Structure formats: C-alpha cells, structure tokens
Amino acid sequence: MNDRETEKQTLLDRINSPEDLKQLSIPQLGELADQIRDYIINAVSDTGGHLASNLGAIEATLAMHYVFNFSKDYLLWDVGHQCYAHKIITGRKDKFSLLRKEGGVSGFPEPSESRYDRFRVGHAGTSIATGLGIGWGLLDQNRDDKVVSFVGDGSIVNGASFEALNNLTGLPRQMLVVLNDNNMSIDVTRGAVAKIFSKIRLNSTYEELNRTAKNIIEHMPLIGKQVEEAVQRLKKAIRMQQSAGQIFESLNLSYFGPVNGHDIGSLIELFTALKDLDHPAVLHIYTNKGKGYKPAGDNPSKYHSTGPFYINGESKKSGKKSYTKIIGETLCEIAAEKQSNITAVTAAMPEGTGLNTFRDHFPDKYYDVGICESAAVDMAAGMAKTGLTPFVCLYSTFLQRAFDQIAHDVAQQNLHVVFCIDRAGVVGDDGPTHHGMLDIGMLRMLPNMILCAPACGEELRLALMYAAQRKAPIAIRYPRDVLPENLSGIESLSSDFITGKSVLVSQGDADIALVCYGAVLTEAVEAAKQLEESGVRCDVVNARFAKPIDEQIVELAREGKTVFCLEDHGTAGGFCSAVLEELSKAGVSSENVFCLAAPDEYIDKASRKTQLERCNVGSEHICREVQARIKDRDLYEKAHT
Numbered sequence: 001m002n003d004r005e006t007e008k009q010t011l012l013d014r015i016n017s018p019e020d021l022k023q024l025s026i027p028q029l030g031e032l033a034d035q036i037r038d039y040i041i042n043a044v045s046d047t048g049g050h051l052a053s054n055l056g057a058i059e060a061t062l063a064m065h066y067v068f069n070f071s072k073d074y075l076l077w078d079v080g081h082q083c084y085a086h087k088i089i090t091g092r093k094d095k096f097s098l099l100r101k102e103g104g105v106s107g108f109p110e111p112s113e114s115r116y117d118r119f120r121v122g123h124a125g126t127s128i129a130t131g132l133g134i135g136w137g138l139l140d141q142n143r144d145d146k147v148v149s150f151v152g153d154g155s156i157v158n159g160a161s162f163e164a165l166n167n168l169t170g171l172p173r174q175m176l177v178v179l180n181d182n183n184m185s186i187d188v189t190r191g192a193v194a195k196i197f198s199k200i201r202l203n204s205t206y207e208e209l210n211r212t213a214k215n216i217i218e219h220m221p222l223i224g225k226q227v228e229e230a231v232q233r234l235k236k237a238i239r240m241q242q243s244a245g246q247i248f249e250s251l252n253l254s255y256f257g258p259v260n261g262h263d264i265g266s267l268i269e270l271f272t273a274l275k276d277l278d279h280p281a282v283l284h285i286y287t288n289k290g291k292g293y294k295p296a297g298d299n300p301s302k303y304h305s306t307g308p309f310y311i312n313g314e315s316k317k318s319g320k321k322s323y324t325k326i327i328g329e330t331l332c333e334i335a336a337e338k339q340s341n342i343t344a345v346t347a348a349m350p351e352g353t354g355l356n357t358f359r360d361h362f363p364d365k366y367y368d369v370g371i372c373e374s375a376a377v378d379m380a381a382g383m384a385k386t387g388l389t390p391f392v393c394l395y396s397t398f399l400q401r402a403f404d405q406i407a408h409d410v411a412q413q414n415l416h417v418v419f420c421i422d423r424a425g426v427v428g429d430d431g432p433t434h435h436g437m438l439d440i441g442m443l444r445m446l447p448n449m450i451l452c453a454p455a456c457g458e459e460l461r462l463a464l465m466y467a468a469q470r471k472a473p474i475a476i477r478y479p480r481d482v483l484p485e486n487l488s489g490i491e492s493l494s495s496d497f498i499t500g501k502s503v504l505v506s507q508g509d510a511d512i513a514l515v516c517y518g519a520v521l522t523e524a525v526e527a528a529k530q531l532e533e534s535g536v537r538c539d540v541v542n543a544r545f546a547k548p549i550d551e552q553i554v555e556l557a558r559e560g561k562t563v564f565c566l567e568d569h570g571t572a573g574g575f576c577s578a579v580l581e582e583l584s585k586a587g588v589s590s591e592n593v594f595c596l597a598a599p600d601e602y603i604d605k606a607s608r609k610t611q612l613e614r615c616n617v618g619s620e621h622i623c624r625e626v627q628a629r630i631k632d633r634d635l636y637e638k639a640h641t
C-alpha cells in the first residue's frame with residue numbers, strides 16, 4: 001500500500017457520522033468522495049447492486065450532509081437506489097460488504113437501519129409529495145427543520161412527481177428539490193421533458209455551469225422579504241437556462257441551475273445559500289452516471305443494476321437463460337408472423353423486461369413511455385381500441401401504479417391487452433419494495449380478466465402464443481429467475497394453453513395433491529421427488545390459470561384428497577384464495593385443502609431460494625408441511641376409528 005492509499009483509507013476510516021464530514025476541508029471532501037467511490041465499486045463487484053447511479057451521486061450526497069443536519073432535517077430519496085454514499089457516511093460502512101444480502105444493509109433507504117432513512121422506498125416519483133407532506137407537518141408544528149427531496153431526471157417526469165410539483169407552490173416554507181440530472185433513466189430518457197433537459201445539457205459548457213453556480217451564490221439573499229427581490233435580481237443577472245427553468249417557473253417554483261453536481265465546494269455554497277429560502281425551490285445539478293468507473297460510465301444501463309462482476313468489468317453471472325429472455329424472443333416470433341398486429345410497451349425498463357431484443361428487431365412496434373406505468377396501460381388501451389394487440393411488459397411491483405387504468409380502461413372495456421408481469425413473486429436482493437406479491441390479488445377481482453402463470457420457459461412461450469390469440473385482457477406472471485432445469489421432458493408442459501385448464505405433471509397414489517400456480521412448480525417437483533424417497537407419492541398438478549380456476553382442482557378436494565395449493569404471492573387474495581372460493585361455490589369442504597403462500601409480512605432481502613422457503617413454497621418447506629399434515633391426518637383418522 002502506498003502513502004496515498006494509506007492517507008485515503010484514513011479519511012474514510014474517520015467518517016462514522018455526517019458530523020465527521022465537517023472536520024474536513026473541501027479538497028479532503030473531494031478525496032473522500034474518491035475513496036467512497038472505490039469502496040462502493042469494490043462492494044458492489046462482490047454483491048451486485050445499483051452501481052452507476054451511486055457513483056454519480058457521491059459529491060452531492062457529501063455536500064448535502066455537510067450543509068444540512070439530517071438527523072433532524074429530512075432527506076427524501078426518490079427511488080432510493082442512489083443512497084449508498086449516504087449509508088456509508090451514516091454509520092453503515094462496516095455492513096457494506098453484505099450490501100443487499102441477508103443480515104447486511106438494504107440497497108434502498110430503510111428506516112429500521114438508521115434514523116437518517118425516513119421512508120423505505122424503491123419506487124419512483126414519491127419523494128416530492130412526501131416532502132411536501134412533511135413540509136405541511138413541520139409548518140403545523142412551527143418547526144424550521146429543512147426538507148430536501150433528491151430526485152433523478154428519469155423520475156421527475158413520473159406522474160406522481162408532477163402532481164406533487166403542481167401542489168408545491170402552495171407550501172409557504174422551505175423545501176428544496178434537488179434534480180439530479182445524469183441524462184439517463186435506466187435506459188435513455190424518454191418524452192418531451194427529457195428532450196428539453198438533454199438539449200440544454202448539450203449546450204452547457206463547463207464554464208457556464210460554474211458561472212451559474214457563482215451567480216446563484218453571489219445573489220442569494222440572507223432571509224425574508226429580500227428573498228423574492230434577490231431571486232428577481234438573480235434572474236436578471238444571469239442568463240438562466242430558459243427552457244428547464246421555464247418548466248418549473250411556470251409551476252411558480254424558483255429554479256436554480258444547472259450547475260456542476262460533482263463540484264463539492266460549489267455545491268456546499270449553493271446548499272448553504274438555498275437552505276434558508278422561505279419557499280420551495282428546485283436546484284438542477286448535472287452529474288455523470290457511472291462516474292469514476294469506466295465500464296459503468298461507458299455503459300450506465302448495464303451497470304444500473306448489476307450482478308457481481310470482476311473489476312475489469314467482466315460479469316460473474318452464470319449466463320443461464322431467464323424467463324425475461326423468453327419474453328423478448330417470443331414476442332419477436334409473434335411479431336414476425338404475417339398477420340401480426342402486436343405492439344410492445346415498456347415503462348422505462350427495456351432491458352429488465354427483455355424488450356430490448358424486441359426493440360432491436362421491431363423498432364416501429366416498440367414503445368417506451370418512461371417511468372409512467374399508468375400512461376403505458378392507458379396508451380395500450382387506446383391501441384387495443386384501434387385493433388392492435390399491445391403486450392405491456394412491467395414488473396409486478398410497478399404494475400401496482402397502474403391498477404386503476406387496468407380496472408377502468410382495460411378490464412372494464414374488455415380490451416385485448418396482454419400484461420407480461422415480470423418479477424412476480426419474491427425477487428431476491430432488492431427486497432420488500434420490489435417483490436411482486438400483489439398482482440394476482442389485484443387483477444383476479446377484475447371482471448373479464450384472465451390470469452395465467454407458466455412454470456417454465458416452454459410454458460411461457462405457449463402462454464404468450466395463447467394470449468396473442470385470446471381476445472380478452474390477460475395477465476401472464478413469471479419470476480425474476482433463470483429457467484428451471486428439473487421440468488424438462490414433462491410432456492404435459494408442452495401442451496397448448498386452453499382457458500382455465502390445468503395439466504397433470506405426475507400422478508401419485510397417496511391421496512395427496514400439490515397444485516401449483518406458476519414457477520413454484522419447480523419447487524413442488526423437487527419436493528415430490530424427496531417425498532417419494534420417503535414413500536409418499538403425491539399428484540403434482542400445474543394449475544396454469546388463477547382465473548378461471550379449473551374445475552378439476554375442485555374435483556381433487558371433492559374426491560377427498562389432501563390438497564396443497566402453492567403460489568409465490570401473498571396469501572390474501574391470491575391463487576389459493578381463488579381455489580377456496582371455488583370450493584365454497586361448489587359446496588365442497590376445504591377441510592383438507594391447505595394454502596402454501598407468503599405470510600402477511602414484508603419479506604426481507606435474501607436469495608430468492610431463501611425467500612421462497614420463507615414464503616412457505618420452497619421445496620424443503622413443502623416436504624415438511626406434507627409430512628406434518630400426513631401425521632395429523634393419521635392421528636385424526638385413528639381418533640375416529
């Protein structure tokens with residue numbers, strides 16, 4: 001280790017709370033930023049995580065913590081995927097080697113970890129409205145604590161952000177929105193506002209950014225009435241970047257910027273100047289996604305949410321095929337058919353939903369609306385009205401944003417829109433904000449909807465083929481996972497999808513049936529194998545549909561079998577509930593029907609395998625549950641004979 005490295009290490013070692021930052025000079029803060037950058041790159045190369053956004057937000061994070069006191073002031077992260085430096089300086093650096101792992105720190109703000117994390121977040125567009133609410137609360141209590149919302153250029157165009165901006169002008173006190181503009185969402189940003197931002201960025205020289213910062217600092221007022229006058233003076237003094245400014249000024253918000261978001265010294269002066277404004281304001285900063293790590297700077301999409309990698313940039317991933325990959329391939333296959341009228345719609349997640357493949361082959365049938373799930377769904381409804389068949393590809397957790405549009409504009413109109421619901425069920429490292437535990441419950445209650453879930457890659461392909469033909473609103477759910485290896489060669493899984501029909505995977509002789517919805521089949525088949533080794537041979541059924549429910553499933557219970565219903569979803573309202581409702585309708589007893597589904601709690605970050613066990617559908621849990629029920633039933637029967 002050379003001298004410089006020793007010096008660097010010493011600096012980060014000295015930082016155990018934001019107060020420690022205040023002992024450092026501006027050049028030392030710059031050094032600390034580099035050191036934190038290395039720390040994050042090393043940690044994320046082992047654990048995976050949101051690398052590119054975090055590397056770009058370090059200087060702004062240090063400057064905010066230097067000026068504000070967030071043990072009492074409020075710092076609200078939008079999405080929260082850029083909070084790693086914040087975690088490192090707020091006492092959590094030692095747990096960082098277990099970032100996003102069981103027992104380690106979450107990859108998102110997590111109030112149970114620290115008082116510096118105000119909300120557990122992971123979805124875009126919430127920070128301005130929650131900041132506004134906090135502003136009202138503080139006003140009510142005559143408290144002068146400051147409020148800062150930190151939001152990216154991709155997230156500020158979200159409807160929820162704009163609704164909040166629309167209301168922000170009414171707040172008669174300080175609230176600062178830091179717009180962290182790195183000219184990227186996960187992929188390239190979309191829409192008119194993004195174009196305005198990009199255009200200004202293109203025309204902004206480094207000198208101009210510095211000049212703007214200097215002007216803001218020089219003209220900023222002390223307090224009170226002078227504020228308004230000073231803002232006016234400032235506007236005259238500098239040639240404000242009109243278009244970006246106009247967006248916010250037209251909403252009656254004071255806009256400052258754009259300025260260089262990596263210049264810690266200027267940022268500290270700017271935050272100090274803006275801290276005491278008596279009305280809401282927006283500070284627009286430019287940062288570089290992936291700053292300081294060339295592979296991430298060159299390819300910020302790839303390093304937005306990365307798996308573990310070698311420091312040279314090579315991936316450590318297995319390279320196994322995922323459900324997501326099948327989506328891209330099959331939609332291309334369907335679009336290539338002669339009569340095909342399909343389109344594919346994403347809300348800022350082309351790579352995550354597999355639509356990047358589709359985009360490359362069918363750019364004129366591909367639509368990315370940015371982080372605007374509700375607009376994506378309504379746009380699809382409009383497309384369907386004209387005879388197109390849109391496939392809307394969303395993560396289950398983000399589909400929640402569009403529930404009303406699905407209910408009101410798709411299901412109620414009985415339109416042929418296909419929802420490809422990725423990341424359904426537990427998702428592993430991202431944890432509770434990103435699990436898809438609600439989609440079956442949300443969609444099942446909508447008249448006209450058809451719900452299905454494939455159990456393997458071949459079934460996903462068949463489900464998509466089926467959905468392209470069946471003229472109804474259809475939801476297909478599948479997990480964040482690689483394709484299962486233990487289901488190949490099972491003939492029934494290669495049969496066409498027929499509305500409401502299940503398929504038998506294997507026949508047992510123990511009067512026990514494992515009835516699975518979707519990808520949990522792989523766990524059930526594994527469990528059935530283990531149970532067989534102990535002499536218990538179960539039927540294994542792949543339900544394929546949660547709506548309508550196959551009457552054959554009701555028959556299993558009517559025949560007196562002990563039936564275990566399995567799903568990777570919350571217990572309330574899911575597939576198991578659907579089966580119980582059907583039994584009740586048919587007047588069949590549910591005495592020997594058991595639901596294996598997620599408990600009524602938020603499942604913490606861990607591997608998906610571990611989480612499936614926690615949700616009662618891992619193979620080990622299934623085995624234990626079946627054995628226990630067999631015992632119970634034996635005892636029950638003995639007691640009654």
Ligand SMILES: Cc1ncc(C[n+]2csc(CCOP(=O)(O)OP(=O)(O)O)c2C)c(N)n1
Binds near residue numbers: 123125155186347371
């Ligand atoms: C409602 C919602 N939709 C989609 C996402 C997935 N997502 C997470 S971060 C992100 C990009 C955010 O872009 P930006 O706000 O500019 O932050 P950056 O990643 O560039 O730092 C997206 C689309 C999300 N978290 N929430």
Ligand SMILES: CC(=O)[C@@H](O)[C@H](O)COP(=O)(O)O
Binds near residue numbers: 079122480
């Ligand atoms: C922060 C966010 O919402 C996304 O970046 C998400 O974490 C990506 O998840 P995947 O890694 O499953 O694509």
Ligand SMILES: [Mg+2]
Binds near residue numbers: 180181182
């Ligand atoms: Mg961005």
